[in-house]
Amino acid sequence: MSADVIVIGAGSGGLTVAVGLSGFGKKVVLIEGHHVGGDCTNVGCIPSKSLLHHTAHQDGRDSKSILAKVRERRDYLRDHETEEFGSMDNVDLQFGRAKIVAPGEVEVTDADGSTRNITAKHIVVATGSSARRIPVPGLPDDRYLTNAELFEQDTAPGKLVIVGAGPIGVEMATAFARLGTEIVVLDAAPRVLPAMLPEASAVVARSLDAQGVDVRPGIVAKRFDEATNTLHVGPLDGGETGSIANVDKVLVAVGRVPNSEGLGLEEVGIETERGHIVIDDKGRTSLDNVWACGDVATEGGTTHAANAWGRRVIKHIIAPVAPAGPKPLHPAVTYSNPEAATIGEQPAEVPSDVKRIVVDYGAVDRAFTDEIGEAIIIVDVRRFRGDVLGATIVGPRAGELISTFSLAMKNDIRFSKWYGTVWPYPSYADALGKAVDAYMRESLPNVHKEFAAWALGKLKRLR
Amino acid sequence: MSADVIVIGAGSGGLTVAVGLSGFGKKVVLIEGHHVGGDCTNVGCIPSKSLLHHTAHQDGRDSKSILAKVRERRDYLRDHETEEFGSMDNVDLQFGRAKIVAPGEVEVTDADGSTRNITAKHIVVATGSSARRIPVPGLPDDRYLTNAELFEQDTAPGKLVIVGAGPIGVEMATAFARLGTEIVVLDAAPRVLPAMLPEASAVVARSLDAQGVDVRPGIVAKRFDEATNTLHVGPLDGGETGSIANVDKVLVAVGRVPNSEGLGLEEVGIETERGHIVIDDKGRTSLDNVWACGDVATEGGTTHAANAWGRRVIKHIIAPVAPAGPKPLHPAVTYSNPEAATIGEQPAEVPSDVKRIVVDYGAVDRAFTDEIGEAIIIVDVRRFRGDVLGATIVGPRAGELISTFSLAMKNDIRFSKWYGTVWPYPSYADALGKAVDAYMRESLPNVHKEFAAWALGKLKRLR
Numbered sequence A, B: 001m002s003a004d005v006i007v008i009g010a011g012s013g014g015l016t017v018a019v020g021l022s023g024f025g026k027k028v029v030l031i032e033g034h035h036v037g038g039d040c041t042n043v044g045c046i047p048s049k050s051l052l053h054h055t056a057h058q059d060g061r062d063s064k065s066i067l068a069k070v071r072e073r074r075d076y077l078r079d080h081e082t083e084e085f086g087s088m089d090n091v092d093l094q095f096g097r098a099k100i101v102a103p104g105e106v107e108v109t110d111a112d113g114s115t116r117n118i119t120a121k122h123i124v125v126a127t128g129s130s131a132r133r134i135p136v137p138g139l140p141d142d143r144y145l146t147n148a149e150l151f152e153q154d155t156a157p158g159k160l161v162i163v164g165a166g167p168i169g170v171e172m173a174t175a176f177a178r179l180g181t182e183i184v185v186l187d188a189a190p191r192v193l194p195a196m197l198p199e200a201s202a203v204v205a206r207s208l209d210a211q212g213v214d215v216r217p218g219i220v221a222k223r224f225d226e227a228t229n230t231l232h233v234g235p236l237d238g239g240e241t242g243s244i245a246n247v248d249k250v251l252v253a254v255g256r257v258p259n260s261e262g263l264g265l266e267e268v269g270i271e272t273e274r275g276h277i278v279i280d281d282k283g284r285t286s287l288d289n290v291w292a293c294g295d296v297a298t299e300g301g302t303t304h305a306a307n308a309w310g311r312r313v314i315k316h317i318i319a320p321v322a323p324a325g326p327k328p329l330h331p332a333v334t335y336s337n338p339e340a341a342t343i344g345e346q347p348a349e350v351p352s353d354v355k356r357i358v359v360d361y362g363a364v365d366r367a368f369t370d371e372i373g374e375a376i377i378i379v380d381v382r383r384f385r386g387d388v389l390g391a392t393i394v395g396p397r398a399g400e401l402i403s404t405f406s407l408a409m410k411n412d413i414r415f416s417k418w419y420g421t422v423w424p425y426p427s428y429a430d431a432l433g434k435a436v437d438a439y440m441r442e443s444l445p446n447v448h449k450e451f452a453a454w455a456l457g458k459l460k461r462l463r
Helices: A012-023 A038-043 A045-056 A063-086 A167-178 A198-210 A303-318 A365-369 A398-410 A430-462 B012-023 B038-043 B045-056 B063-086 B167-178 B198-210 B303-318 B365-369 B398-410 B430-462
Strands: A002-008 A028-032 A091-095 A097-102 A105-109 A115-125 A129-131 A159-163 A182-187 A214-217 A220-225 A230-234 A242-244 A249-252 A256-258 A290-292 A332-334 A340-344 A354-360 A376-382 A388-394 B002-008 B028-032 B091-095 B097-102 B105-109 B115-125 B129-131 B159-163 B182-187 B214-217 B220-225 B230-234 B242-244 B249-252 B256-258 B290-292 B332-334 B340-344 B354-360 B376-382 B388-394
Touching: A002 A012, A002 A097, A012 A028, A012 A038, A012 A063, A012 A091, A012 A303, A028 A115, A038 A045, A038 A063, A045 A063, A045 A167, A045 B365, A063 A091, A063 B365, A097 A115, A159 A167, A159 A220, A167 A182, A167 A198, A167 A332, A182 A220, A198 A214, A198 A340, A198 A376, A198 A388, A290 A303, A332 A398, A340 A398, A354 A430, A365 A430, A365 B045, A365 B063, A376 A430, A388 A398, A398 A430, A398 B398, B002 B012, B002 B097, B012 B028, B012 B038, B012 B063, B012 B091, B012 B303, B028 B115, B038 B045, B038 B063, B045 B063, B045 B167, B063 B091, B097 B115, B159 B167, B159 B220, B167 B182, B167 B198, B167 B332, B182 B220, B198 B214, B198 B340, B198 B376, B198 B388, B290 B303, B332 B398, B340 B398, B354 B430, B365 B430, B376 B430, B388 B398, B398 B430
Parallel strands: A002 A028, A002 A115, A028 A091, A115 A290, A159 A182, A159 A249, A182 A214, B002 B028, B002 B115, B028 B091, B115 B290, B159 B182, B159 B249, B182 B214
Antiparallel strands: A097 A105, A105 A115, A129 A256, A220 A230, A230 A242, A332 A340, A340 A388, A354 A376, A376 A388, B097 B105, B105 B115, B129 B256, B220 B230, B230 B242, B332 B340, B340 B388, B354 B376, B376 B388
């Protein structure tokens, strides 16, 4: 059979592309090897946020019914999406494993082993990623969890060690602590959410501590002793320095690996970089008319990145000569308590022509009425010019507040132009006004110094 | 004694002006007749949001301890503010009743009846507003509440009739329903939050209904029969059509009246309009060097409006020749469940050159995981040009989402320029992306029609 476009993978990126192109009248074959919705719907964002929601406002310890409810909601959404995308005009949803056998040709292998070939002008690869698995010597399979197995647990474990203090590790520490699970979080890095600025990590770390989570930075799992249910741990570059007794399960959340095996990429000459399919600004791979988006590609990492780059692919398949435009700017949000969000650059060392504004988000009046603890906003602004280069928010509704930065930075609204915006009182957005006020207060009286720092920085950047 | 500036009233507007001007080295005398913080801190935003917070995640019926806690937090903030502003350099906080006796001269009457006069070049009036009191024949004083008395109740009333379905009425219906109070809300208007679009009011009304609140639009209180604790009610232009038995208290929340009596305004020739001090774009009254901001003035209405206009007053006292610039755009938020927010224009009838985008905010994925019910976003966009004219949001975190509109509208970011912004998944801000997508989907294919509608509208507006 033949189509206009073959999309491999029905997760966030693939669905975006399939639905978008079908809207432009393209005949799309959408091939999925497992479940419609990808990791996000099935073992990622949806069950994790649902679990965070169901545990947010209770010390409810009935983990069995909560976990069942989470799966029920997830299955409902999955079934709904499967039906929706399975019955769309112009989208032919097929289950099977896809392999690119030639430019414009994909071989699909069914569950029973039979194969069939499909041809199309365009192929879009959106096969996503899987949890990175690292060995924990001695740990039996039934105690080794990743996000793929976590939500299938019948009840919350009594004691859970989470290996990895990134977004998944921190979110699940938050949720399972509320279910009554005793939690230890390990990470080779010296702090939680190591991609964030140290000040922001510190707020999250203190909050986890207050929630009873035992965080051990700079420590990794060494080996598990099944006879005593003990996990032996120590620094990355050293021997065992401690142990955790009575461990029921270990959740390994140390990053993702792209699902690029078995797709025939090497055979047809599609360039990859550490497993990720290399794409250009338009979403094109190194092979003509083969495109990629989402976690399998070099610009992936989140559901919204997959969506944004999927939209690029649609645009350039429909309008091949259109310019790509600047790369989309991606916010990143960890839905911990409090939420932690970033956008743009967060250099550990602030360049001399950048002003770093740090405000106590916990001091706004709504934080007072809602008895929020610590919260922080950090904004990096180019001196004198006022361009916003990056922002970090840890506190309530950070996911919404960072979105204001996303819109403003996309539209080059300098921070001085934020001044005069009326923020509703007493909303959490008041904190943005506080940050702008701090910026104006610190910049206006020193405009000559600001100009000199900017000019010097400009010269440096030009050199 | 003399000063540079006399500020009358230590609420949101007055504090903004006093602190701001003192920062510029002005000697300020700040006169307060009651409590520092004004209605907002004492009987408004702070205790109401604190109460909403303390009742949000429980069916806790221990109203006595919750109300005590709310007062305790409020008193803490008031004391903190009194100390903070009482010990500032350049700000001389004095308690007493102020009256303008001549241009540049204010007479202050102490509690003991003694008076003293203060002179200054500038006078800023920021005396705020009070609850509008309407007669309810037969209702004894101890059953008649406004926001000034509400938070002083020892326990939640068993049955509370709220007269007025505006922001205060709706918020307090939400909070007291959670405390176990049986609630009936009356309003002369045909729907709750009558300043909002009917579709938005309907979402809030259904939500109140689901919370067990009995809303009776088009109905007002006629008389109270103390012998039977019965409130007789009926339509505004008619007789009694019904009654509510076993009423403990009646909360009257039918708007505000400016605190402009006794200030000597008429005597010195300061123009007022239905009690509000008339101000121009710079915050000036009709009398030279007398300024006003906040609820007592014509541009008041909210804490953030008082703050924004207070900032204008500061600017023009410091820099008299600076241009006023466009009037600040004020969002308005009701912190009900769900939150309800608006900004800009919301005409009941959509002009032909305006496209009204309506999206189901409840259909975003985060609303799914968090099991949010109904929610809605309405955006009015000038056809073809894409200028955002107004927005209405009813749903979770509406106060933060409307803030994105506040920033964007202030900076004239057309709605088409919102397209391409990456909204973090699965944040509530996703709903903004949904609205932008809907706009692009509906506008792009009809660009000729959109242009014609815009051009015709432009001609009409020019005529």
